[in-house]
Amino acid sequence: MTSPSVLLRVRDLKTYFVTEQGKGTARAVDDVSFDLYPGETLGIVGESGCGKTVTSLSILRLVPEPPGHVLPGSLIEFEGRNLLALSAPELRAVRGNQIAMIFQEPMTSLNPVFTVGDQIAEAAIIHQRLSRKAARARAIEMLRLVGIPDPDERVDHYPHQLSGGMRQRVMIAMALVCHPKVLIADEPTTALDVTIQAQILELLDRLQHELGMAVLLITHDLGVVAGHADRVVVMYAGRVVETAPTDALFERPTHPYTEGLLAAVPRIDAPRARLHAIPGQVPAATAWPPGCRFHPRCPYAWEKCVAQEPPLLETGTPGHTARCWLVTEPERRR
Amino acid sequence: MTFGTWFALFVALVVAAEAVRALRHRGLRQERWRRFFRHRTTTWGLGILTFLVIMALAAPLIAPFEPNRQLDILHLTNHPPSWTFLLGTDYLSRDVWSRAVYGARVSLGIGALGALVAVSLGTLVGAAAGYYQRWIDAVLMRGVDVGLALPRIFILLMAVALWDGLPFAALVITNRLTSWFGTSRRVRAEVHSLRQRDFVVAAHALGAGTGRVIFRHVLPNAAAPIIVSAALGVGNVLLLEAALSFLGIGIKPPDASWGNMIADGASSIYTAPWSTLFPGLAISLVVMSLNAVADGVRDALDPRGEPS
Numbered sequence: 001m002t003s004p005s006v007l008l009r010v011r012d013l014k015t016y017f018v019t020e021q022g023k024g025t026a027r028a029v030d031d032v033s034f035d036l037y038p039g040e041t042l043g044i045v046g047e048s049g050c051g052k053t054v055t056s057l058s059i060l061r062l063v064p065e066p067p068g069h070v071l072p073g074s075l076i077e078f079e080g081r082n083l084l085a086l087s088a089p090e091l092r093a094v095r096g097n098q099i100a101m102i103f104q105e106p107m108t109s110l111n112p113v114f115t116v117g118d119q120i121a122e123a124a125i126i127h128q129r130l131s132r133k134a135a136r137a138r139a140i141e142m143l144r145l146v147g148i149p150d151p152d153e154r155v156d157h158y159p160h161q162l163s164g165g166m167r168q169r170v171m172i173a174m175a176l177v178c179h180p181k182v183l184i185a186d187e188p189t190t191a192l193d194v195t196i197q198a199q200i201l202e203l204l205d206r207l208q209h210e211l212g213m214a215v216l217l218i219t220h221d222l223g224v225v226a227g228h229a230d231r232v233v234v235m236y237a238g239r240v241v242e243t244a245p246t247d248a249l250f251e252r253p254t255h256p257y258t259e260g261l262l263a264a265v266p267r268i269d270a271p272r273a274r275l276h277a278i279p280g281q282v283p284a285a286t287a288w289p290p291g292c293r294f295h296p297r298c299p300y301a302w303e304k305c306v307a308q309e310p311p312l313l314e315t316g317t318p319g320h321t322a323r324c325w326l327v328t329e330p331e332r333r334r
Numbered sequence: 335m336t337f338g339t340w341f342a343l344f345v346a347l348v349v350a351a352e353a354v355r356a357l358r359h360r361g362l363r364q365e366r367w368r369r370f371f372r373h374r375t376t377t378w379g380l381g382i383l384t385f386l387v388i389m390a391l392a393a394p395l396i397a398p399f400e401p402n403r404q405l406d407i408l409h410l411t412n413h414p415p416s417w418t419f420l421l422g423t424d425y426l427s428r429d430v431w432s433r434a435v436y437g438a439r440v441s442l443g444i445g446a447l448g449a450l451v452a453v454s455l456g457t458l459v460g461a462a463a464g465y466y467q468r469w470i471d472a473v474l475m476r477g478v479d480v481g482l483a484l485p486r487i488f489i490l491l492m493a494v495a496l497w498d499g500l501p502f503a504a505l506v507i508t509n510r511l512t513s514w515f516g517t518s519r520r521v522r523a524e525v526h527s528l529r530q531r532d533f534v535v536a537a538h539a540l541g542a543g544t545g546r547v548i549f550r551h552v553l554p555n556a557a558a559p560i561i562v563s564a565a566l567g568v569g570n571v572l573l574l575e576a577a578l579s580f581l582g583i584g585i586k587p588p589d590a591s592w593g594n595m596i597a598d599g600a601s602s603i604y605t606a607p608w609s610t611l612f613p614g615l616a617i618s619l620v621v622m623s624l625n626a627v628a629d630g631v632r633d634a635l636d637p638r639g640e641p642s
Contacts, residue, residue, distance in 0.1 A: 059537055064530060066468070086627065089543075096541035104538075108532040112553045113636055123540045156365065158637040 002065060007061070008078050008099075008182055009037040012073035015051075015058045026138065026285035028054040028068075030238035041208065043246070045261065047224060049282045052218045052236040053104075056184045059216075060095055061177050078182070097127040100175035104187040106167035109294050110159035110220055116143075116170045117155030123177045140175040147203060154195065169203065176207060178228030183208075184216045191225065201228055222265050226250060231319065234258050237282060239294035240312065244320040248321035252314040254299045254322035294325070342395040347467050350385035370634035379626030382619060391440035397432035402588040404428055410607035422608040424599055433590035434616055440571055440591040441637055445620070447508040453564045456514030460521025461548055461556075475522065481515040481592070485551035487577075494583045509574060510567075517563040524556035531555075557635040565628035569621035576617070592616050 006066060014102060015029040036042050040246065044052050053076040054060060056068050057063045063189065076083045078099065100123075103109040111119060120142050121135035126211065136155065143151035146169040159167055175183060185204065189197040209214055215231055225232050232249045234242040234257065242255040253259045263276035280297040282287055292309050293303040304325055313327040314320070326333050358377060361367025371377055389396055398420075399405065410427040413419055421430040462472040480482075485511065493508050528534060530554060537551045553560070576593030578584035580600070585591040592613040599609030 057535075062535055062538055092541045092543055094541070095539055101539040103536055104530055105532055111533040111537070111551050111555070113557075114550075122542065126546070127540050148542075160637065171536075174536075180405045182590075 006035045006077075008216075009075070010034050010036075010055075010059070011075040011077070013027045013055065013058055013062055013072075013074045013076065014052050015068060015333040016071060017207050017285075018067045018069075020067075024286040025129070025316065027288065029058060029286050030288070032235070032238070034240065034243065036214050036216060036232050037286065038214055039168045039208075039212055040092050040182070040230045041217055041224035041228055043232040044216065044222065044233055044235060045225055046235035047220060047261075047282050049285070050235045052220075052235055053186055053287075054216050055235070056101065056186045056216065059184060060099060060101060062101075066305060071133055091128070092179075096123040096180070097178045098180055099184065100178070100180040100186050101184040101186065102168070102171045102175045105191050106164055106171055107191065109171055110167055112159055115156050115158055116162065120155075120173050120177060123174060127178050137153045138177065139173070139183075142177055143170070145176070145207070146170070147199075165190055165200065168192060168196075170205070172200075172203065179211055180213055182214050184218070186215075186218045187220070190219070190221075197224075204228070213276070221280065222261055234261070237288050238285060239293060239323065241294065242320075242322040243312070244315075244317070244322075246322045247316045252315070252317065252320075254320070254327060255293050255294075255324045256300055256326070258322075260297075277307060300326060302332065336398055337394055339398040342392060343389075346388045346392060346396060347385060348379055348458055350388055353384055354381040365637075366634050370630040372633055373626070373629060375626040376630030376633075378622035380630070382623040383627060386438055386616075386620065386623075387443060389435055390442050393435045393439055397429075401431040401433045401436040401590050404429065412602055412609070414606070415608055416620065421612045422606065424595070424609040425602045425606065426598075428588075430451050430595070431610055433595055434592065434613055436614070437590040437592045437595055437613065440585055440589065441575065441617070442464060442504045442554045442620070444575060444591075445568040445571045448506045449564050449567035451507055452510040452514040452567050453517055453560060456513070456517025456563065457521050457553070457560055460518035461525050463518065464522040464525025465544075465548055465552065467526075471522075474518075478518055481512060482510070490578065491583070499562070505578070506571065506575070510571070511577040513567070513570065518562070519566070520559040520563065521556055525552055527554045528555050540547065554635055558632050561628045561632050561635075564585040565621075565624040568624050569617070572617045572620065 011033045013029055013032040017026040019026055023292050032051070032055055033227070034042065044055065053069070054063060058074075060161065061070070063070065070084060074084060083094065086094070098294055107155070110116065110283070114331070117136055117139040120139040121132070121250075122129070124130045124135045124138050125132070133178065140155050143154055144313055148154050148169055154162075155165075172188075188204065189200050190198060201224060204215065216318055217225070219225060229246050231245050232245065234239055234255065235247075236257045238239070242253070242258050249258065249260045250262070253262050255305060257278070260278035264278065266275055283293070289296050289304040292298070292301070293304040298305065310323050310327075311326045312321040312323050315322055315327055351573060357380075360370050361487075363369055369491050388448065405427045407427050410423050411425055413423040413427070419429050419431065424430055434521040459474055459478070463471040481574060488514050490505065490509055493505065521633070534551050537547050542551070570606060575584050575591060576596050579591065579594030580597040584597075585594050587594065595613040599606065603610050614619065
C-alpha cells in the first residue's frame, strides 16, 4: 500500500538502548514500519513499555543518546527526506515547523520560568523570525485558537498559574504555531480528567480539520483511538502486531493481543462482569521471548508460536494485517 | 567634614533612596519586578548598594580630605570619631572616612570584576560539562578536581613572585580564574538534572538549537546556585583582598582599599578600633546587601515561589 502521497514513512525502525553496566541491549523499538498520510489520524496503541513513546521520540530524533540509538538501516522519511540522515540545522528546521510534538505531561513539559506567551512565541521566533511583538500577537491568536478564555491576559501567565487542561491547550498552541504538517501527540490526555480529556481530543479534531495536518496519536486508551483515529497500529514488545482501519480493528480484532486489549476496556452496553485482564506483563526489553513475542501471554499459543515469529500477514480486509499465525490457521481460535 | 561634603553625602543618600523608590514604583507594574521587590530586605539591599556605588563614583565630592594625606602625624594619629573626622583617623593620621570613600572604588570594583569573571567562567564550564556529558564532562570535571586540589594562595604568591609589579586588577583576575571551580560543580549538577526534563526535550522538539536550549531553558532554571555563587563570590573577593593586603601583596600603599585599611588598622585595634571597625562594617554591609539583592533576583527569575 505505498502511495506517492505518503507524508511520513517509517520503515524498519530500530531504536535500542544500552542498559547500565553494559549488561544488555534493550530493544525498545524493533523493526517498526508504518505510513502516515496527509490529513489522517493514525493511532498507535499498546501497553506501557511496548515502544510507543520511543517510536515517537525517534521520529524527531529526540531519543537521549547515549544510552539510546537508532540503528542504521532504519528509515524515517518525511516528504521524501530521510530525517535520520539530516544534519543538525536541517533537523531543527523540521522540528516544530513541519513536525511538531505534544507531550504526555503538561505539568512538566512547560518551562516553569517563562510565561506561556513567551513559550508559544518561541517556535515562531525560531522558524519564522518574527519580531517579539509580532510573536506575542501570534501567541495571543494561538491561545484564542485553542480555546483559552481571556487570551490577552493569559499570555502573561506562568505555567503554574494554569490548570492541567489549560496547560495541555498551551502545549497544543506551542506545537501548532508554525502550522506543522504532522503533529505527534504522545498520550496527550493521559494526565487529564476525563471531561478535560474529551475537550482536548475534540480540540485536536477541530484543529486538524482547520489546519489540515496529519496526527500521530499515541495512546494506551482504545476508547481514544475509537473516537479519533482513522487507522490504528497496535504495538507490542517493540513490534507492530496489527494494523487496521479503526472500524475493521474493532469489528474483527485479529491478533490475540488486540483482542485482549479490547476485552480489557469496560463497556457501558454489556452486562456487568469482571473486567478482562491480559495475564502477565510485557516482558523486559532486554530479553524478548523467542518466536512470537506475545506467546507467553497468549491463550491460543501452540508450538509454532514458540518456534517462529510470524510476519505481518494480510487478513483479507484491505489495509488490515496481523502478526499472528492464527491468520493462516484460523481453526485454532476457539 | 565641611558643609560641602555633608551636603554631597546627603545628596548621595537622597539620590540612592529616590532611585530605588522610583525603580520600585515603576517595577510594581510588572510581574517580574514585583517579585524582585517582594522582600523589604531586597529593597534595602539595593538601596545600600546604590548608595555605595554613588559614593564611590562621587568620592572627591564626598571625602573631606585627601585619602592619603597624613594630616598631622604628631597630634592627629588615632583620633577618635568626631564631627571633623567622621570615622576618626588612623595610625598615620589619615582620615578614615575619606579613605573608606575612596576605598569603595577599589573594593567594589575588584569585587564586581572578580565575581563576574568567576561566575561566568564557572557557569560556562558547568553548563558545558552538565549538558554535553561524556568525554567533555569527564575532561572538564577532572580539570576542576585538579583546580580544587591546588591551594589558591599558593598560586597567587607564585604569580606575585614571577611578575614583579603585577597590577592589582591582574592579581584579582588571576585569583578569580582559580576560584570558579565550586561554581562550575554546582552548575553542572543542576544542568545535569535539568537536561532530561520534559520541557527541555519539548524545547528541542520545537526546533530550538543547543545554545538556545542551554541559555534559555536550562540556565534560567539553574539560576539559584549561580546567583548564590555570585553573591558569595563578591564577599570572597573582598575578604581575599584584605588577606592579600595583610600579606603585603594587595593594593600598594598608600592607596586605600577596605581590605588594606583593615590590615593597616590591625596593629592599633585596641587603641583605635574605628580604623578597622568601619572598613570591616563596609565589607559586611556589601555582602549582606548583595545577599538580599540575590534573593530578590532569584525570586524574579523563578515564578514558582509565590507566597501562598
